[in-house]
Amino acid sequence: MTDGPLDHPGLLYRDSAGLLAAIVPFVRSAVEAGDPVLVAVPGHNLELLRPVLEGAAGHVDFADMTVTGRNPGRIIPGLLLRFVSAHPGKRVAIVGEPVWPGRTTVEYPACAAHEALINTVFANREASILCPYDTSLLAESAIADAWRTHPVMIDAGVRVPSPAYGDPIATAGDFNVPLPPPPADADVLSYERVPDMAAVRDFVRRHAATVLPDDRVEEMVLAAHELAANTVRHAAGPGRIAAWTEPGLFACQIEDAGHITDPLAGRVPPDPTLPSGRGLLLVNQICDLVRIHTGPTGTTIRTHLWAPGSGLSAPGSGGESSGRG
Known part of the structure; x- marks a missing residue:
């Protein structure tokens, strides 16, 4: 001390x-x-x-x-x-x-x-x-x-x-540091405008449903929507989302031309008086991994959700041991 x-x-x-x-x-x-x-x-x-x-x-x-x-x-x-x-x-x-x-x-x-x-x-x-x-x-x-x-x-x-x-x-x-590229068999969807968000949600829901339970599917859909919406709000040009599965997990990776300049983005709650800045914080709370590589030429964000039976569980579920004593 x-x-x-x-x-x-x-x-x-x-x-x-x-x-x-x-x-x-x-x-x-x-x-x-x-x-x-x-x-x-x-x-x-x-x-x-x-x-x-x-x-x-x-x-x-x-x-x-x-x-x-x-x-x-x-x-x-x-x-x-x-x-x-x-x-x-x-x-x-x-x-x-x-x-x-x-x-x-x-x-x-x-x-x-x-x-x-x-x-x-x-x-x-x-x-x-x-x-x-x-x-x-x-x-x-x-x-x-x-x-x-x-x-x-x-x-x-x-x-x-x-x-x-x-x-x-x-x-x-x-x-x-740069993230590894998605696997060659990953499915990819491009998006650019607010109306494209429905297609992003449907894309993630369809792929996530193959490995995740319904509640985790909807959490992944929400996380992907927040990231894609940030592209539309803040990044110049279109974005791309890739989805695939690995042993025990479902993965999404989003790429756009934006640049996240705040190294604490998503790691500390924003000023409550500000109208935005909570999307990445929410994504961090939902996902089992959020990796970001960002710079002046663009940003890549990878998210993982672990599947049932992988030996891991969501925060607050039975896999967590918390509380006093």
């Missing part, structure tokens, strides 16, 4: 003992100080930590990060800021593990950008956010990125300033 507004260390751990040795005192210290605590880690670590933190029951919220934080773009608005808002005037303590073994190469850049942007979003907020990294299973590049996205690192119990830490917005921009 620190007395400053934000303390955002990365924690390098090699095994369960190392994880427990760092997180248990972090949580207990926060509880003793009267700070609200959130522990949001993958399910296997949640099972490890819950029994050990039993003495803190009633003071700690738990969440399975593989569900709540499946989409890295949802973690700041849907988990962290929501927790802060639930405890006004309090310093909060959070354990958040958004980078775990098993994250795909398509997901990872959004994870690293998320870690960098925490430093900007929470710069003036009273919060301690501890981010564990499993050095025994994660790629060396992911560990190197942890040093870039955290001002302080904890390694073998020693806390040191990170020499690789830099400007968070610039670092997040380094992960604004």
Whole structure:
């Protein structure tokens, strides 16, 4: 803990003992100080930590990060800021593990950008956010990125300033990398005007219905509509939407000539007095992945929804473990 507004260390751990040795005192210290605590880690670590933190029951919220934080773009608005808002005037303590073994190469850049942007979003907020990294299973590049996205690192119990830490917005921009193209058999639809939105919705509904239940189909339709509508409102020229399936998921990718200049777009709620700016935030809440590559020549946005039986579930469903104690 620190007395400053934000303390955002990365924690390098090699095994369960190392994880427990760092997180248990972090949580207990926060509880003793009267700070609200959130522990949001993958399910296997949640099972490890819950029994050990039993003495803190009633003071700690738990969440399975593989569900709540499946989409890295949802973690700041849907988990962290929501927790802060639930405890006004309090310093909060959070354990958040958004980078775990098993994250795909398509997901990872959004994870690293998320870690960098925490430093900007929470710069003036009273919060301690501890981010564990499993050095025994994660790629060396992911560990190197942890040093870039955290001002302080904890390694073998020693806390040191990170020499690789830099400007968070610039670092997040380094992960604004091109997306892989849709597969050759993806179906594609072009659109340009408001009347074309009905065709976009029908296109997504028809393809999503082959792998998703009805309620998730309609969520995907809503997400695609919001993205396509942004093309019509803000981008010069037509847009294209591609749809396809991969094992366990349904995917859509939208391309247009627009440029998203705000790196926090979709990750923080907009000013409530503004008439727009909520579409991408809504898409992040709906989808299990939102990856964005944007620049002066155009923007590509890929969205995923996981299908039933994939081992993952939607936020708030039975796959999420949350609540105190």
